[in-house]
Amino acid sequence: MVQYNNNITQILLDWFSSNARILPWRKNRSAYRVWVSEVILQQTQVVQGEQYFNRFVSRFPTVESLAIAGEHEVLKLWQGLGYYSRARNMHAAAKQVVECFDGKFPEEFKALKSLKGIGDYTAAAIASIVSAEPVAVVDGNVLRFISRLFGVEEAVDSAIGKKIVKNFAQSLLPKANPGTFNEAMMEFGALKCVPRNAQCDNCIFSDVCSAKRQNRVYDFPVRRHKTKVSEREMHFLVVETSKGIWFEKQTSRDFWKNMYLFPFVDSSNALLNGIIDKYNVDLKFEGELVKVCNVNHILTHRKVLATFWKIEGDLPEMHSNSILVKVTDLKSMEIPVPKLIDNFLRNYMPDMENC
DNA sequence: AAGTCGGGGTT
DNA sequence: AACCCAGACTT
Known part of the structure; x- marks a missing residue:
């Protein structure tokens, strides 16, 4: 099983090394810039968030500049993106960083989670990408990729199902460059292992993917929640x-x-x-x-x-x-x-x- | 654990 | 129309 997982890890890393998109937050990396990108991308697709990221870091290049801004200007930059609590929480978190962390953006999972608007996903993303802390991310892409790869029958919108996915992701996570692997899982979910019309033909995991081997790709991820409008x-x-x-x-x-x-x-x-x-x-x-x-x-x-x-x-x-x-x-x-x-x-x- | 919070894209 | 998106917070 260990050898099996190592192969999956290496295959995915190899794929990512030649298929990673060129995105603005992947250059000039800092905890601050990664944070801005991760919050913008919460429940938001990359194509929609890209221009917002560029405008945001252009107007607020540092956490201090964000902390001293007026909330209405922060919300104005967020206008049209939705889930405006993200912007309000970012503004509050910037003030937390200035007051409690002497203006230096934290890079450890535990410290990151103490900031407004940073939950398990965002803390793991920043910590792994910026300081190589070995914590696996679980976002919508990872839920789909991992639940298909391992055939997770438990509903991923339950605590137990999410934990199962998290454990699988953690078991695949390499100690060297965990952030790169986290990005690779999300990139693969966003580009190949997509919700519908997944590119299963010639997929690099077609021989090991549980969902594919059962011909049940679209049975995963299992969800029980139905949204009421x-x-x-x-x-x-x-x-x-x-x-x-x-x-x-x-x-x-x-x-x-x-x-x-x-x-x-x-x-x-x-x-x-x-x-x-x-x-x-x-x-x-x-x-x-x-x-x-x-x-x-x-x-x-x-x-x-x-x-x-x-x-x-x-x-x-x-x-x-x-x-x-x-x-x-x-x-x-x-x-x-x-x-x-x-x-x-x-x-x-x-x-x-x-x- | 369930409900709440935007807007855009895909099928 | 229904579903999804680099989720987090409140109750």
Whole structure:
């Protein structure tokens, strides 16, 4: 078995040495840069994350520069990438590094896990790649690759199933350059051992792969969890005042936390009074309430049924979470907004300029 | 252990 | 439509 595993390890390393993609975080390596790349790539594909990585390290080349930035600027750089808690946690972690680690980014698994937003996967990735700590990573690619290779029948979205995969991955991990091997497993899962239309013909593991030998490649990885998608009605009010459009920062436990939205309520019944009550503002409106459009915005666990309304008015007093943005500044504004709002601004605000 | 959190791509 | 992506946090 040991010899068997050594062969698998070496075959994968050989494959990686001639098939590794050239990616921006694979040069000028540092714990900081690897950290940025790993967090961006959480639940995010490489092609989507690449440009975000370049912009992020260009604006924040060091952990200190990130720590002293304002959160809204960090979120603005993250805009469009989703899972915005990653950006908020990174900002908090940067401050932790400055305060608790004297500004030097930690490189050991245990220390890394003490930072906000760094769990088992990210700590193992950074520790193995930067300081050659022999800890195996388990991400979506590894779950698929290992569960197929060894025919893991246990559900990988259970604690026991994940542990089984982790143990297999750890058993394959070489003591020399464990980070390279971790990257190789993920690269193989991303390029060859893909979810559908896996490239099993001429696969370098076709003779040893349990799933392939059983002709059950797509039975793995076993998952039991099925995602439930709930619907959520949101009625946004676009208030055009003489000083600009009214935006509100999401501060509740609701999603899109700390991003900016138009003020909204869940029901169109008594919309204006609902807004006035919810945000406790003295909104002086004039003219008619006009429905601009309906938009169905699909998220992973939610279907947002959005309706955008507009009205002209004025806000005599504003609280700290309110902001007015001039119509002419909308396209270059500094406040972070989710994709739903960004799409609305790009698709419908030109019409409003003509109103 | 289960629920929550975005957005884009593939099939 | 359903599933997946270099997952982590809260309850």
